[in-house]
Amino acid sequence: MASSSPPKNPDPALFGKPTAGLRLKLYTIIFEADTRAGRLFDMVLIAVILASVAAVVLDSMAAIHAEYAFALRLFELVVTAAFTLEYIVRLYCVRRPLRYARSVFGIIDLLALLPTYLTVFVPGLHALIDVRVLRLLRVFRVFKLTEYVAEYGALGQALAASRRKILVFMSFVLMVVVVMGTLMYVVEGPAHGFTSIPVGVYWAITTMTTVGFGDIAPKTGAGRMIASVMMLLGWGTLAVPTGIVSAEFTAQRQSARGTTTRTTTRTCHECLSEGHSPSALYCCDCGARLPAWRHDAASAG
Known part of the structure; x- marks a missing residue:
């Protein structure tokens, strides 16, 4: 459970200069869903993911491929360009780009891009674009289902x-x-x-x-x-x-009986973990100081 008391070596300077300006704004929109802009971004992202997966499924059907192959291919190139830009922005706005690139979501984001580029050499890999459906795990953040976020974490802990x-x-x-x-x-x-x-x-x-x-x-x-x-x-x-x-x-x-607290999608800038309580000052996983909780009235209620 996140704690409001500082852990050992809580100095933010140990983790680098605090994120500010444009990077902080982009970070809040892309990685968090407690604001209207963050929820809108994730909902648009999910719609594009579903559309790209549907395009791959339709393209696998011989009749549709024969008639709409060019249009589907063009759509896939546009979507891949958009995802490439999104991936670059994600790396830009986090303080530890390599740590994000090696994380589960970072690897999934990269795998969502590679099949399209690799089809230049191996055409059969085009169908692997369906790996993008894994990114729909973000739906828990988009619709602010914090109780489901907690259950998702409990499932991971039970399996571990x-x-x-x-x-x-x-x-x-x-x-x-x-x-x-x-x-x-x-x-x-x-x-x-x-x-x-x-x-x-x-x-x-x-x-x-x-x-x-x-x-x-x-x-x-x-x-x-x-x-x-x-x-x-x-x-x-x-x-x-x-x-x-x-x-x-x-x-x-x-x-955990009697220790349940409300959680948010506020993300630690150091280890990228989320699920901290609104009053937490330090990350419950790495001990770094958390950024201010940015939210709108709907999220605070």
Whole structure:
């Protein structure tokens, strides 16, 4: 939880000169949604993202591509130019451009640009423009759904706290499918479609996950018995990760009871984290002094 008491070494000079002027104005509009201009920018950005993804989907249809290929290509070039300008402005207005470029959203922003430029050399990469849909995660900021921002953060924390348990569980599943796949290869053999151990492992994975494509099926009694065991294991396989993450959610909810505070989209200039309370003076992640909370009446209410 953000605190109003200064942490160790709170001097802003340690982090560089405070952002001011045009860079601060651009930063507030682009990275925050507590002002009318910030919300408008993000809503326009989301509309353009949806339009560009729709254009890629339509372009993949042969009939539409044959008739509107030039128009769709021109639209994509215009959108890519706009996103390129936006990416440059984002790097310009943050105090740590390399840190933003290496962040999750920075990488997604870059990936939204690369496919169009790379299609000059590899035309098939054009469809990868759909990665732009990941940028719609900003919708939580645009519509000021701070409670959903908190839940999104709780999901990330629960997954992070469960990573070792999930890793152990996945290791167990991997061992099971390798053993069962090998066993099916020995029992069924190439005569029934199990031509190698990797093919047997593939069958074990599709069976354990209850997908069951049906392209490979056991024919012998022993093979069907093994398949039955795999199907029953599949039910438990689906339940275990859910239980692990749910337990972490419960633990977090119990520890956070009575400590919930309203959050904003005010972003730290140093580590780019957001979700600080309106009264916080210092970043809860890196300890840097937070910029003043810029908001309009609708956001303050």
